[in-house]
Amino acid sequence: MFMNKKRLFFLFLLLLISVTTLFFRKDLNSLYQRVAYFSFCEKPILYRIGNIDSRFELTKQELMDRTSTAAEIWNRSYENTLFEYSPEGDLEINLVFDERQTLLNKINRMNGSVSDERNSLESRIANFKRWQEEIEQEMDALNKEIESWNDKGGAPPEKYDELNRKQKELRVEINELNKTAQELNQTTTNINQRVTNLNETISSFNSILQVKPEEGVFIPYENKIEVYFYTNDDELVHTIAHEMGHALGLGHLNHTDALMNPIVSENTQLSNEDLSLLNTFCSEQNRFELLKNDMRTLVNNYITRINKN
Ligand SMILES: [Zn+2]
Structure with a gap:
C-alpha cells in the first residue's frame, strides 16, 4: 500500500522540523531561556553565589560583597532595583579557576x-x-x-x-x-x-x-556568570558588573570609558553611554521586540552557517 501525497508531505514536514530543532537546539533553548527569564527592568534579577574554586583565595562573603558592589553600580543608576541578592536567585555567579x-x-x-x-x-x-x-x-x-x-x-x-x-x-x-x-x-x-x-x-x-581573552562570561542558556581570573578587587567588580549588563540584555559599547566596553579595566562607573544604553533598552524593549530581535539573529546565524557550508 502506498502513502498518499498528503501524508508523505506531513511526514516530510515533521522530519524537517525535527532536524531543524536538533540543529538549533542550543539557540532555541537559549531563546526560550531569554524570553522566559527576561525581566524588562521592572523586577530585579535575583542573583545568588554559586561555586568558588578554593584556589582563588576568596571567601563566599568576599565574592558576595564584590557582587553587591557590582549590583549597586546598576541599581543606583536606574529608578528600579535591577539586581538583588537572593539565596534562591536564578542568576548564578561563579568563580571558575583556569590556567590564567x-x-x-x-x-x-x-x-x-x-x-x-x-x-x-x-x-x-x-x-x-x-x-x-x-x-x-x-x-x-x-x-x-x-x-x-x-x-x-x-x-x-x-x-x-x-x-x-x-x-x-x-x-x-x-x-x-x-x-x-x-x-x-x-x-x-x-x-x-x-x-x-x-x-x-x-x-x-x-x-x-x-x-582566551574573556575574563568572565555570561552564559544565557544556563543563566550564569563565570569569572575566570582577575588581578585586583576593582577588576573583579568591573567584570561582574559588565557580565550583569549582559544578563540584563545589554550589548557592547565602543566608548573606552563605558562599563559595557568589551575590554577589561578597573572601571566601576557607568558612563553616559552606558546610561543611555540602559535607559533605551529598558524603555523600548518588550517581550515581542526581544523575540523579534532574537529571531532576526537566529535567521542571520542560519544564513551565515549555510553560507559557510
Ligand atoms: Zn562583554
Whole structure:
C-alpha cells in the first residue's frame, strides 16, 4: 500500500522540523531561556553565589560583597532595583579557576619577591659602598703615615709594630669586602634570572590571553556568570558588573570609558553611554521586540552557517 501525497508531505514536514530543532537546539533553548527569564527592568534579577574554586583565595562573603558592589553600580543608576541578592536567585555567579589565574597568581608572587629582593639588594649595595669608602680612607691615612715615617728615615720599633698590625687588620677587612662583593654579584645574577623567569611567565600569560581573552562570561542558556581570573578587587567588580549588563540584555559599547566596553579595566562607573544604553533598552524593549530581535539573529546565524557550508 502506498502513502498518499498528503501524508508523505506531513511526514516530510515533521522530519524537517525535527532536524531543524536538533540543529538549533542550543539557540532555541537559549531563546526560550531569554524570553522566559527576561525581566524588562521592572523586577530585579535575583542573583545568588554559586561555586568558588578554593584556589582563588576568596571567601563566599568576599565574592558576595564584590557582587553587591557590582549590583549597586546598576541599581543606583536606574529608578528600579535591577539586581538583588537572593539565596534562591536564578542568576548564578561563579568563580571558575583556569590556567590564567594560576599564571596570574604566579606572576603576582614572583613580582612581590623580585621587588622585595631588589629593595634589599639596593640597601646592601649602599652599605657596601659606604664600607668600601671607609676602608679606602683608612688605607690612605695609613699609607700617608708610612710615607711620612719613611721620609724621616723609618719609624721607631713601637710605631713600626703598630703600623704593621694596622696593615694586617686592613688586609683582613679588604678580604671580607671582596667576599661581600662576590656575594652581591651572585645575588644580582640570581635576581636577573628571576626577572627573566617573570618576563617569560608574563609572556606566556599574554599568549594564552590571545586565545582566551574573556575574563568572565555570561552564559544565557544556563543563566550564569563565570569569572575566570582577575588581578585586583576593582577588576573583579568591573567584570561582574559588565557580565550583569549582559544578563540584563545589554550589548557592547565602543566608548573606552563605558562599563559595557568589551575590554577589561578597573572601571566601576557607568558612563553616559552606558546610561543611555540602559535607559533605551529598558524603555523600548518588550517581550515581542526581544523575540523579534532574537529571531532576526537566529535567521542571520542560519544564513551565515549555510553560507559557510
Ligand atoms: Zn562583554
